[in-house]
Amino acid sequence: xxxxxxxxxxSEPDAYSIDTLKNDxxxxxxxIRNYQARNFMRKMNKGDxxxxxxxxxxxxxxxxxxxxxxxxxxxPTQFDQDSKYFDPKSKPDNPRWDCVKVEYKxxxxxxxxxxxxxxxxxxxxxxxxxxxxxLSILPVRNDTAKILLEKI
DNA sequence: GCCAACGTTGGC
DNA sequence: GCCAACGTTGGC
Numbered sequence: 001x002x003x004x005x006x007x008x009x010x011s012e013p014d015a016y017s018i019d020t021l022k023n024d025x026x027x028x029x030x031x032i033r034n035y036q037a038r039n040f041m042r043k044m045n046k047g048d049x050x051x052x053x054x055x056x057x058x059x060x061x062x063x064x065x066x067x068x069x070x071x072x073x074x075x076p077t078q079f080d081q082d083s084k085y086f087d088p089k090s091k092p093d094n095p096r097w098d099c100v101k102v103e104y105k106x107x108x109x110x111x112x113x114x115x116x117x118x119x120x121x122x123x124x125x126x127x128x129x130x131x132x133x134x135l136s137i138l139p140v141r142n143d144t145a146k147i148l149l150e151k152i
Numbered sequence: 153g154c155c156a157a158c159g160t161t162g163g164c
Numbered sequence: 165g166c167c168a169a170c171g172t173t174g175g176c
Contacts, residue, residue: 012174034159056174114175132157134173 005048006145007040008062008128009102010055010136018052018063021104030075030099031085037137041100044068050102051140051148053128054111061113062152070101108152120147 009029011017021027032038048068054060075097077085090096114129123130126148127138140148 010174036159058176060175131175132173134158136173 002045003142005043005045006051006140006142006148007044007048007068008051008053008138008140009066010053010128012056013054014057017054018107021052021064021066021102022107024104026069026101026103028073028075028099028101030077030097031083032075032097032099032136033085033087034136037135038097040135040137040139041098042072043139044071044100046071049105049145051145051152055136059111059113059115061111061117062108062148063111064107065105065149065152066102067105068100069103073099073101075099112148112152120151 016027029041032041046068050066050068051062052064052066054063074095075085077083078087078090078095078097079092080086085097087096117126118129120126121129121144125141125144127133127135127140
């Protein structure tokens, strides 16, 4: 039995919130249009745990946990002309974007806000507290994750 | 709403 | 391959 890896994925609650995921149970994490973020998804394994982070809201912070249950899924929105994530440069025989499927685990009783995260961790311990970091998918160090799991 | 910090695009 | 211009993210 191998240890899971830990990640953090951001979503604006107006676009897709922890409550929406709680209701859906399972969702495709599609619409990722950044190569670094995509490459992190490609490193994921089934069973990995993902901290759900609400961004661009008051306050931003970690609001719950999910689990990776499926890998390497072609992102359907890249071929959907009506989607805001439509990518005319991506061809069906060579898709540019893929995604993972995640499952709802739990919602935190209260948000672990960015100001609190900045008190608990420095930017080496938790990348999301780094100023100017805009990546929507980030790895989380194992030792950091263990502490986080006790706090959410 | 402002703006710093990035990532991407495209001319050269 | 450089880099200016532009677009986006996201905290504040």
